[in-house]
Amino acid sequence: MKSIEEKGQEIIAEFSLFPDWLDKYNYLIEMGKDIPAIDPKFKVKSNLITGCQSNVWLNAEYKNGLVWFTADSDAVITKGIAHLLIRVFSGQKPDEIINADLHFIEEIGLNEHLSPTRSNGLVSMIKQMKMYALAFKTKYES
Amino acid sequence: MKKDLKNIREAFPVLSREIYKKPFIYLDNAATSQKPLRVINRLKDYYSNENSNIHRGVHFLSQEATSAYEEVRRQVAHFINAASSKEIIFTKGTTESVNLVAATFGSEFLDRNDEILITQMEHHSNIVPWQMLCNRTGAILKVCPMLPSGELSEESFRQLLTEKTRLVAVTHISNALGTVNPVKKMIAAAHQTKAVVLVDGAQAVPHLSVNVQELDCDFYCFSAHKMYGPMGTGVLYGKESLLEKMPPYQGGGEMISTVTFDATTFNELPFKFEAGTPNVSGVLGLGEAIKFMNETGIDFIGRHEHTLLDYAIKKLSRIEGIIFHGQAADRAGVISFNLKGIHSYDAGILLDKLGIALRTGHLCAQPVIDFYHVPGFIRASFAVYNTQEEIDHLAEAIEKTRNMLI
Numbered sequence: 124m125k126s127i128e129e130k131g132q133e134i135i136a137e138f139s140l141f142p143d144w145l146d147k148y149n150y151l152i153e154m155g156k157d158i159p160a161i162d163p164k165f166k167v168k169s170n171l172i173t174g175c176q177s178n179v180w181l182n183a184e185y186k187n188g189l190v191w192f193t194a195d196s197d198a199v200i201t202k203g204i205a206h207l208l209i210r211v212f213s214g215q216k217p218d219e220i221i222n223a224d225l226h227f228i229e230e231i232g233l234n235e236h237l238s239p240t241r242s243n244g245l246v247s248m249i250k251q252m253k254m255y256a257l258a259f260k261t262k263y264e265s
Numbered sequence: 266m267k268k269d270l271k272n273i274r275e276a277f278p279v280l281s282r283e284i285y286k287k288p289f290i291y292l293d294n295a296a297t298s299q300k301p302l303r304v305i306n307r308l309k310d311y312y313s314n315e316n317s318n319i320h321r322g323v324h325f326l327s328q329e330a331t332s333a334y335e336e337v338r339r340q341v342a343h344f345i346n347a348a349s350s351k352e353i354i355f356t357k358g359t360t361e362s363v364n365l366v367a368a369t370f371g372s373e374f375l376d377r378n379d380e381i382l383i384t385q386m387e388h389h390s391n392i393v394p395w396q397m398l399c400n401r402t403g404a405i406l407k408v409c410p411m412l413p414s415g416e417l418s419e420e421s422f423r424q425l426l427t428e429k430t431r432l433v434a435v436t437h438i439s440n441a442l443g444t445v446n447p448v449k450k451m452i453a454a455a456h457q458t459k460a461v462v463l464v465d466g467a468q469a470v471p472h473l474s475v476n477v478q479e480l481d482c483d484f485y486c487f488s489a490h491k492m493y494g495p496m497g498t499g500v501l502y503g504k505e506s507l508l509e510k511m512p513p514y515q516g517g518g519e520m521i522s523t524v525t526f527d528a529t530t531f532n533e534l535p536f537k538f539e540a541g542t543p544n545v546s547g548v549l550g551l552g553e554a555i556k557f558m559n560e561t562g563i564d565f566i567g568r569h570e571h572t573l574l575d576y577a578i579k580k581l582s583r584i585e586g587i588i589f590h591g592q593a594a595d596r597a598g599v600i601s602f603n604l605k606g607i608h609s610y611d612a613g614i615l616l617d618k619l620g621i622a623l624r625t626g627h628l629c630a631q632p633v634i635d636f637y638h639v640p641g642f643i644r645a646s647f648a649v650y651n652t653q654e655e656i657d658h659l660a661e662a663i664e665k666t667r668n669m670l671i
Contacts, residue, residue, distance in 0.1 A: 201610065
């Protein structure tokens with residue numbers, strides 16, 4: 124399994140193929156459409172991330188020392204962003220997730236989504252994913 | 266572009282900006298309007314030449330600033346045709362104006378099981394203060410429903426008005442739908458049952474001429490920043506006889522007459538409701554904004570926005586899959602819509618990238634959004650400086666957005 128950093132670099136390379144914002148967003152929209160399906164039983168209120176203009180459901184599972192995420196959203200751009208995060212975080216050890224530096228977001232030009240006024244939940248999604256990792260670490264590894 | 270419109274646009278410095286290397290198209294006027302240079306300069310002049318605390322000092326600057334501030338109070342009274350400038354209370358904005366009435370009128374005149382009647386199309390700031398008041402007093406909040414057209418059900422309104430109704434709080438123009446409510450008729454009906462009426466005029470004052478005596482409303486609230494003025498300044502108009510009976514809002518300087526540790530007597534109107542150092546520059550900016558509106562002509566502003574609205578409806582109707590929300594017979598320059606199969610948030614992100622500033626989401630009127638069973642609206646709202654060319658760009662951008670997302 125590649126590291127979070129390696130996966131981030133992979134995404135940077137993919138986005139560098141699109142100098143135009145329009146193509147970048149088209150790619151993000153495609154990523155949104157291709158997000159691995161979440162089990163409908165996880166699309167429940169308790170998995171809903173608050174503070175977004177769109178609904179985001181996030182589920183996490185811990186298997187053999189690794190964390191696996193699935194997510195969904197009713198907005199496709201948000202889904203694309205969730206897909207990016209799942210690509211880098213899913214299958215990683217809790218510690219890796221907790222300490223990850225996601226500089227790739229800035230480098231692919233999506234840092235505007237980090238601003239709280241965008242309220243698309245990118246910040247909340249990252250926070251929630253790290254919280255899951257921390258919870259699994261505390262529960263299974265201490 | 267007509268010559269006078271060109272002059273109007275040139276008065277607004279921000280409109281010449283480029284965003285993402287595209288000319289900036291600002292269609293989020295219902296959130297806040299842009300400011301003409303004269304308003305900006307008024308604030309700058311105040312802090313450069315006139316800054317001093319008002320109503321206190323005997324020195325020259327203080328007296329000068331006090332007269333300028335009080336002159337704006339007279340100007341506002343004249344602008345909405347209040348009977349006296351004592352009826353004009355300066356606040357932080359519409360939200361504070363509503364909260365002031367809820368806190369003072371509410372605590373003095375509302376008891377358990379009294380009713381407050383609001384409507385389904387209120388902005389959160391004309392819902393939440395009343396809910397909080399109901400929690401404090403045991404009063405009951407009643408909600409007049411709206412119809413799919415985005416108009417209020419007048420029949421329900423009459424039914425919900427009873428001898429238990431102490432207060433009716435209604436928006437003059439809906440921020441989410443643009444519906445112009447028949448407030449004059451509603452006020453007359455409410456007065457028959459002895460209810461007091463507060464009108465949220467935040468969306469109305471920028472677009473039409475308001476005459477509080479003709480409406481016969483008991484309270485009327487609005488904000489400077491939606492009518493080409495600065496942020497942080499608003500107005501509460503209240504009938505003098507009512508304001509006299511209400512207890513003060515906040516305690517502090519300015520609102521007192523005498524203070525000893527045993528007791529305090531309160532100042533007279535309007536100062537009783539203006540504790541602390543006010544936003545002097547904001548009020549002076551409001552005065553300048555009123556001058557701008559008067560010189561441009563409120564009728565001209567309203568007519569221009571209506572022309573834009575009609576044009577936008579015609580132009581946007583041609584877009585495949587567009588769903589309009591709110592089609593009231595009487596409406597102001599607001600057009601809210603969705604695109605079939607597309608989340609409003611996605612559309613908002615892409616429209617922004619195309620250089621168009623508009624609003625998406627619940628627009629601080631969640632019950633309205635819920636009524637139409639959608640996650641949010643896309644809203645374009647117009648001001649006097651908007652043009653038909655901008656609406657052409659909007660239509661093109663919506664098409665482009667739709668093609669990307671569908």
